[in-house]
Amino acid sequence: MHDPRPALRLFVLHHAGGSHLLYRNWPAGLPDTWDVRLLDAPGHGLLLDLPQISDAGRLADHLLRDIEPELTDPYALFGHSMGGLLTYEITRRIVDRGLPLPVWVGVSARSAPQSTGPGSLYHELPDAELRTRLRMLGGTPDEVFDDPDLWELFAPIIRADLRLVENWRAAPDAAALPVALSAYAGVEDHSASPARMAGWEDHTEHFLGLRVFDGHHFYFQDDPGPLLRQIASDATAALDALGATRSS
Numbered sequence: 001m002h003d004p005r006p007a008l009r010l011f012v013l014h015h016a017g018g019s020h021l022l023y024r025n026w027p028a029g030l031p032d033t034w035d036v037r038l039l040d041a042p043g044h045g046l047l048l049d050l051p052q053i054s055d056a057g058r059l060a061d062h063l064l065r066d067i068e069p070e071l072t073d074p075y076a077l078f079g080h081s082m083g084g085l086l087t088y089e090i091t092r093r094i095v096d097r098g099l100p101l102p103v104w105v106g107v108s109a110r111s112a113p114q115s116t117g118p119g120s121l122y123h124e125l126p127d128a129e130l131r132t133r134l135r136m137l138g139g140t141p142d143e144v145f146d147d148p149d150l151w152e153l154f155a156p157i158i159r160a161d162l163r164l165v166e167n168w169r170a171a172p173d174a175a176a177l178p179v180a181l182s183a184y185a186g187v188e189d190h191s192a193s194p195a196r197m198a199g200w201e202d203h204t205e206h207f208l209g210l211r212v213f214d215g216h217h218f219y220f221q222d223d224p225g226p227l228l229r230q231i232a233s234d235a236t237a238a239l240d241a242l243g244a245t246r247s248s
Helices: 056-070 082-096 127-137 142-146 148-167 194-203 225-247
Strands: 008-013 034-038 075-080 104-108 177-186 204-213
Touching: 008 056, 008 082, 008 225, 056 082, 056 148, 075 082, 075 225, 082 104, 082 148, 082 177, 104 225, 127 142, 127 148, 142 148, 177 194, 177 225, 194 204, 204 225
Parallel strands: 008 034, 008 075, 075 104, 104 177, 177 204
Antiparallel strands: none
């Protein structure tokens, strides 16, 4: 008899100023037994008409409320950049509230909390400089920079997300997460270098390793295949390990 339940439900959280659109082809590149959910924060993507939430804690609370009814099957969380920060905050709340734990957590292009300190305040830059920095970083369609009307629409969204990221500080007494965690970095990413990403080992009880890819902050943008294969490998290993533990 066919089992309608997915082998794994994966929630994907997007970067600052972004939406599910950059990740829209990911479900086709991941195991067909998975249920891949591409989340949008309020004020982004399919939720563009909703008020934006510009505080990391409040946004994590909001997203967790949305997905909590679906934390019944084996599930995992993956977040890129701002999404990595939110993945961490959501997982902390899941642990604190005694909810079913994720099988696996993936954090991409987001420095580990202990290496997060005062840095560039992109959200305060003048428009011209902000556009230049964002274009170099990648992840934002050129049309947003080239069309004044689109820039006028998206600039406040981007700035609010950057303010969220730049003002966030992890709780100093937070315990290591009791979940399997993988970290992903672009070798040429100066904002979340592999050295900073390696620090995630101190924030989990089950570190599966740092995976480094060719490229910059959006190292997967042109070809997500290598990243998706590694996500599938890491999450499947965590799922198999959990199954072995339960059957022993």
